[in-house]
Amino acid sequence: MELWYTEYQTKNVGITCKVKQTYHTEKTQYQDIALIDTEQFGKMLVLDGTVQTTIEDEFVYHEMISHVPLATHKNPKKALVIGGGDGGAIREIIKHPTIEKAVLCEIDGRVIEIAKEYLPEISCALTDEKVEVIVDDGIKYVNQHKNEFDVIMIDSTDPVGPAVGLFSKEFYKAIYECLKEDGIFVAQTESPFFHKDLIRNAFKNVESIFPIARLYTCAIPTYPSGYWSFTMGSKKYDPLETDLDSIPKLDTKYYCPQIHKAVFALPKFVSDIIK
Ligand code: SAM
Structure with missing residues (x-):
């Protein structure tokens, strides 16, 4: 059957x-x-x-949530992932040559254990010596750490249950405080086809806190509509001004210097969402 x-x-x-x-x-x-x-x-x-996440298309999401902010920052040394218990974002972060430490804060320790057991292709970097794994609520963690990280990635589930607060304005304010003076954060913000209000609200909130707010998108076949968005808040660096020659050569399948800029060129219906 x-x-x-x-x-x-x-x-x-x-x-x-x-x-x-x-x-x-x-x-x-x-x-x-x-x-x-x-x-x-x-x-x-x-x-x-x-x-x-799936073995076939996970590279898109994990590369795009990690390398876009890391390459936008001139010299990222310390990164934080909230959620992301599968370890895919961490795997990408430690590919970046300047990274000295990557912290993962995932609320559900069982996600980490199951990823380690069944998804070694994705979770392989969780035992790297540069990586610290914390099982706790990301909201609590961010509120307890100030002026500490160069880059923060919000690699969350959809806004239900413990992830609801990860989409709030208060949380974005705490992220701002948790970042160093030239820090950058990126959050996954769902589908431009199906979740327009969520993207509009997230962007508006990020824009009201960070001097630079940007939206970028990519194709992920197993996510709703197959088309996904990320919202970036940056204190200093603008991804549109990244010197593409300065981007380190990385072992990636989706991300490359051309994509770094191209993903910020939004289809009109997407730029209309955040007008
Ligand atoms: N990397 C995945 C992908 O490819 O889409 C993203 C999903 S990752 C598994 C999302 C994780 O966020 C889940 O494991 C969930 O337990 C975690 N999470 C939800 N709310 C959280 C919170 N408040 N603090 C920390 N982690 C949270």
Whole structure:
């Protein structure tokens, strides 16, 4: 008998994938976790019935949430990831040559353990000596650390449960305080097709706190609509002014110097969202 995974991404549309095998399911204090293997996308991490990451397309999200802010900053040494328990953003961050320390603050320790067991391709850097893993609420962590990080990535689930606060104006203010004087942060801000209000609010809030606010997008087939956005707040550096020759040569599959600038050229319907 064939087994299919279906996720309802909105009330009216979803994604369906043929399943090869179910490796693991469990309910933690925070969420339902499933680790399945699919014909099209390979191994897939699912939290509360929502695809988080897959072997086939994870490189897009993880490279784009990491390298765009890291290359925008002139000399990033210390980075923080909030959420991101699969370890994909951390794997990318430690590729960056100037990084001395990367901290991961994930609320659900089971996500980290399951990623280590079933997704070594993604979680492989979590044991690197430059990496510190903290199991705690990212909101608490950010409020307890001031003027400490060069770059912060909000690699969160959708704004439900413990992730709701990660999309609030108060949290963006705390992020501002947690960054050094020339710091940069990036948050994943969902789909320009399906989540216009979320993008509009997040951008408006970031713009009211940071002198530089930018939106960029990329293609991720397993996320709702296949088209995703990231919102950046920067205290000093503008990604549109990055000297492309200064970008380090990195082992990446999506990110490259041309993409660094190109992703900020928004389709008109997307730039209209943040007008
Ligand atoms: N890297 C993934 C991807 O490719 O889309 C992003 C999802 S990552 C697994 C999201 C993580 O955010 C989840 O593991 C969830 O437990 C975590 N999370 C949600 N709320 C959080 C909070 N308040 N503090 C820290 N982590 C949180």
